[in-house]
Amino acid sequence: MKGNSYLSTLLALLTLVSCGKPVSEIFGAPKTKSQVGIIASCTSKADAQLLADDLGVQYRVINEKRKIIEFIGISEKALKEYLPKAKLKANEIFDDVLISGDFKAQASSTNYPFYGAHQRQERSSNAERYYPHLEQIEALSVNEQGEGVVIAVIDTGVYYNHPHLSPNIKVNNADRHGTSSDGRDNDGNGYADDYAGWDFYNGDAYPIDDNGHGTHVAGLAASTYMGVAPRAKILPVKVLSASGRGDLGTIAAGIMYAIDNGAHIINMSLGGSGASRTSSEVQQIIRNIQVAKDRNVLVVSAAGNGGSDGIGDCNDITPVYPANIEEANMLSVASVDRWNNLTDYSNFGGSTVHVAAPGGDYFTGGLLSTALPDCNGTCSSNNVPYVQMMGTSMATPVVAGMAAVLKSKQMSNSYSKIRNALINSSVQESNLQDLVVAGGVVNLKQAFDSI
Ligand SMILES: [Ca+2]
Ligand SMILES: [Ca+2]
Ligand SMILES: [Ca+2]
Incomplete structure (x- = not known):
């Protein structure tokens, strides 16, 4: 079964890491756009390191206390496919922020009245x-x-x-x-x-x-x-x-x-x-x-x-x-x-x-x-x-x-x-x-x- 084989992979890696396998953690802010990765929330920093080693990618700890990790050199899609198997929280992957682009300026000479409040929309759940x-x-x-x-x-x-x-x-x-x-x-x-x-x-x-x-x-x-x-x-x-x-x-x-x-x-x-x-x-x-x-x-x-x-x-x-x-x-x-x-x-x-x-x-x-x-x-x-x-x-x-x-x-x-x-x-x-x-x-x- 796939799940079991993955579990054993994790355990094997754990051994490897404890035997001094080079860590894939990187430090400091990226210098180019290509050094920017995908942000994920992991159960622990150790999990993040196992995952990064297994995938052959690098990671950067953004906030250790809150276990927010950035994986560099992997697509969001690939990470999402991988994370559930690693029992990490896949639902907390961030996109690079969505939506950008043009907005149109209105004519300054026009007076638009405040026509009343819309129905309140509470803070986004995600x-x-x-x-x-x-x-x-x-x-x-x-x-x-x-x-x-x-x-x-x-x-x-x-x-x-x-x-x-x-x-x-x-x-x-x-x-x-x-x-x-x-x-x-x-x-x-x-x-x-x-x-x-x-x-x-x-x-x-x-x-x-x-x-x-x-x-x-x-x-x-x-x-x-x-x-x-x-x-x-x-x-x-x-x-x-x-x-x-x-x-x-x-x-x-x-x-x-x-x-x-x-x-x-x-x-x-x-x-x-x-x-x-x-x-x-x-x-x-x-x-x-x-x-x-x-x-x-x-x-x-x-x-x-x-x-x-x-x-x-x-x-x-x-x-x-x-x-x-x-x-x-x-x-x-x-x-x-x-x-x-x-x-x-x-x-x-x-x-x-x-x-x-x-x-x-x-x-x-x-x-x-x-x-x-x-x-x-x-x-x-x-x-x-x-x-x-x-x-x-x-x-x-x-x-x-x-x-x-x-x-x-x-x-x-x-x-x-x-x-x-x-x-x-x-x-x-x-x-x-x-x-x-x-x-x-x-x-x-x-x-x-x-x-
Ligand atoms: Ca005005
Ligand atoms: Ca008045
Ligand atoms: Ca007044």
């Missing part, structure tokens, strides 16, 4: 398969989901009618959109008809995303389906143009709006190194972040993607704003790959970049998250576009979502308590010691247990 970053930060082993917490996404806007985002949009019922709008500022907050956030770039009440960046960011933090905090609310604040550009003054205004309209956490996946700290616009942002601090709001900012050459720079030497604003409520985020190595593009800084989180890499692709629709305005509820993107822009909302979960555990948790928990509970990595203050990669389970 989230670790398509959203491996959730597994990487151990988000799936924490039951708290960010309920009651508001994350302001200060970005290119948010496609708030996406079925996996619309149930989580923070709406202002005093002011209304579309046919219910009256052109008046009914709640007296200074913004007429700001039902679903505000568009500071175009100066209107419809912060719909005309780029795609902000929608992707919002989904990583708090999509109902794959967000780190799938029950947190998203406050859309558009400060960047359809091409992803903006100015610091507009961003400063967006920060103030977020503070005044219920944000507990502000996500800023934006920044630049051109500005001087003494410029009036940077000073304005500093003042607004100080106001956020007084109101107990945590600000999570992208460390940056290496400037014009795309190779990560040191923020200790070349400051990026707003990430480099040294206020106690600022948390600056670098990006690591699937193997917890700093990505080539990510900025770093042993004293100015605080934490590192998964942000996608060139070998395995970007993080998968919500995208703009390929229809206009009100799309059908089965139009659920997704796209991959990579950058510190993606690592940042992963951390913002984690902060929301830590906040919802106990709403009285202060920005400093949350920030310290994220830094101090990071999984230590020797190669990140001098690159980020935390010396490792954020981990939601550990942060959650520590707070």
Whole structure:
């Protein structure tokens, strides 16, 4: 019988291994795409080694504690055929993340109302398969989901009618959109008809995303389906143009709006190194972040993607704003790959970049998250576009979502308590010691247990 013969093969190999057969384990991140393998969950590292030896392939331990192993030099199909025989858990093989490609930008001049929440779709039951970053930060082993917490996404806007985002949009019922709008500022907050956030770039009440960046960011933090905090609310604040550009003054205004309209956490996946700290616009942002601090709001900012050459720079030497604003409520985020190595593009800084989180890499692709629709305005509820993107822009909302979960555990948790928990509970990595203050990669389970 096949099963028995395999069992004996395993036993024979066990002997061979104990007699000093060369191990096939490899260390370090891949250098080329061909060195990227298939991720599987094994019952133990010893099993993985037996399997790799038997198949004549190499393996790399991605997370020993959680027994996540990468097999290099074998197809997913072959591994799937083999794993059940080896009594490993074949159902936990990851694909390289699915779905990528084009998304269509909408015309920035068009105002699409928020037309109401879709039926909530809970987090994907096989989230670790398509959203491996959730597994990487151990988000799936924490039951708290960010309920009651508001994350302001200060970005290119948010496609708030996406079925996996619309149930989580923070709406202002005093002011209304579309046919219910009256052109008046009914709640007296200074913004007429700001039902679903505000568009500071175009100066209107419809912060719909005309780029795609902000929608992707919002989904990583708090999509109902794959967000780190799938029950947190998203406050859309558009400060960047359809091409992803903006100015610091507009961003400063967006920060103030977020503070005044219920944000507990502000996500800023934006920044630049051109500005001087003494410029009036940077000073304005500093003042607004100080106001956020007084109101107990945590600000999570992208460390940056290496400037014009795309190779990560040191923020200790070349400051990026707003990430480099040294206020106690600022948390600056670098990006690591699937193997917890700093990505080539990510900025770093042993004293100015605080934490590192998964942000996608060139070998395995970007993080998968919500995208703009390929229809206009009100799309059908089965139009659920997704796209991959990579950058510190993606690592940042992963951390913002984690902060929301830590906040919802106990709403009285202060920005400093949350920030310290994220830094101090990071999984230590020797190669990140001098690159980020935390010396490792954020981990939601550990942060959650520590707070
Ligand atoms: Ca208003
Ligand atoms: Ca109104
Ligand atoms: Ca608009």
